[in-house]
Amino acid sequence: MDTPHIPVLLDQVLEAFEGVKGRVVDATLGYGGHSEALLKRYPDIKITGIDQDREAVEFSTKRLMPFKSRVEIVKGNFGDVIESILKNGDVKGVLADIGVSSLQLDKKERGFSFESETLDMRMSQDNPLRAYDVVNSYSKEDLERIFKDYAEIRDFRKMADLIVKNRPFNSAKELAEFIKSVRGSKKGIHPATTIFQAIRIEVNQELSQLEKLLKSLEKHKPAGAKIAIITFHSLEDRIVKNYFKKWTQRCICPPEAMRCECGGENELGKIVTKKPVTASKEEIEKNPRSRSAKLRVFEFKE
Numbered sequence: 001m002d003t004p005h006i007p008v009l010l011d012q013v014l015e016a017f018e019g020v021k022g023r024v025v026d027a028t029l030g031y032g033g034h035s036e037a038l039l040k041r042y043p044d045i046k047i048t049g050i051d052q053d054r055e056a057v058e059f060s061t062k063r064l065m066p067f068k069s070r071v072e073i074v075k076g077n078f079g080d081v082i083e084s085i086l087k088n089g090d091v092k093g094v095l096a097d098i099g100v101s102s103l104q105l106d107k108k109e110r111g112f113s114f115e116s117e118t119l120d121m122r123m124s125q126d127n128p129l130r131a132y133d134v135v136n137s138y139s140k141e142d143l144e145r146i147f148k149d150y151a152e153i154r155d156f157r158k159m160a161d162l163i164v165k166n167r168p169f170n171s172a173k174e175l176a177e178f179i180k181s182v183r184g185s186k187k188g189i190h191p192a193t194t195i196f197q198a199i200r201i202e203v204n205q206e207l208s209q210l211e212k213l214l215k216s217l218e219k220h221k222p223a224g225a226k227i228a229i230i231t232f233h234s235l236e237d238r239i240v241k242n243y244f245k246k247w248t249q250r251c252i253c254p255p256e257a258m259r260c261e262c263g264g265e266n267e268l269g270k271i272v273t274k275k276p277v278t279a280s281k282e283e284i285e286k287n288p289r290s291r292s293a294k295l296r297v298f299e300f301k302e
């Protein structure tokens, strides 16, 4: 089957789920690359795949058909769907390969690329908020906030001001060209990259969905489950890193406590990857998208 997306850090993901038997939730099913490899390698694994993108769900439903009852696919946002799946209590693993797929990025109609004739950027076709709305109707203050918080843009005030003064923008291409004209073009990275990142995160509420997923895991503490999360930029990686660190804390007494009264055995499990796992040179050469991928793995206590 021709696939529109190459799964990143595939060997490392397979290694993370070695020995797992039972249900693994693939929270970002995409085109089913990671899930298919897990199903092939580990016959005792069943997959519950989630994706909010209709095209991704249709594609992976066909791709994973040969695995029959070992696969269940849910269309929705993982932050909303995960709670009811974890309530069942049989989850032995969760994989999340956060972010946009190559197909979403490359297909011009989806409005993610600098060449797109639309200004969309929605992963879910049911999402009422489009990039067009963010760019053309958000207040200057809201644009400043998203540029600062979602992409750590240094000149966030200037960029928000320029966009407000020069809008409307009708396509991603128009916006990208405008940003290029005011920022100038540097070698390699497109000058609109971080602004596009901020808009995309806002449209898809990417950071709050990731937080919701991690909060649900913290609440349900799925016994013995392995959690593998791949992120593509530092804001997401920081969120994952901080949750994993918090989950290893043995003492949860308030800082002002004179001595430990909690028993000191409150860790939820252990961090498997002391440092984030990144792609090898060979993988980056074959799939440049893997360049910024970081995988972190946590294992909950039995």
Ligand SMILES: C[S@@+](CC[C@H](N)C(=O)[O-])C[C@H]1O[C@@H](n2cnc3c(N)ncnc32)[C@H](O)[C@@H]1O
Binding pocket: 005, 006, 007, 008, 027, 028, 029, 030, 031, 032, 033, 034, 035, 050, 051, 052, 053, 056, 076, 077, 078, 079, 097, 098, 099, 100, 101, 102, 123, 124, 209, 210
């Ligand atoms: C990087 S791709 C995953 C690729 C997949 N691992 C594979 O091997 O084909 C990310 C996918 O996750 C989906 N996605 C991202 N955030 C999501 C969310 N909050 N809820 C549901 N799906 C999400 C996107 O629609 C996209 O299809």
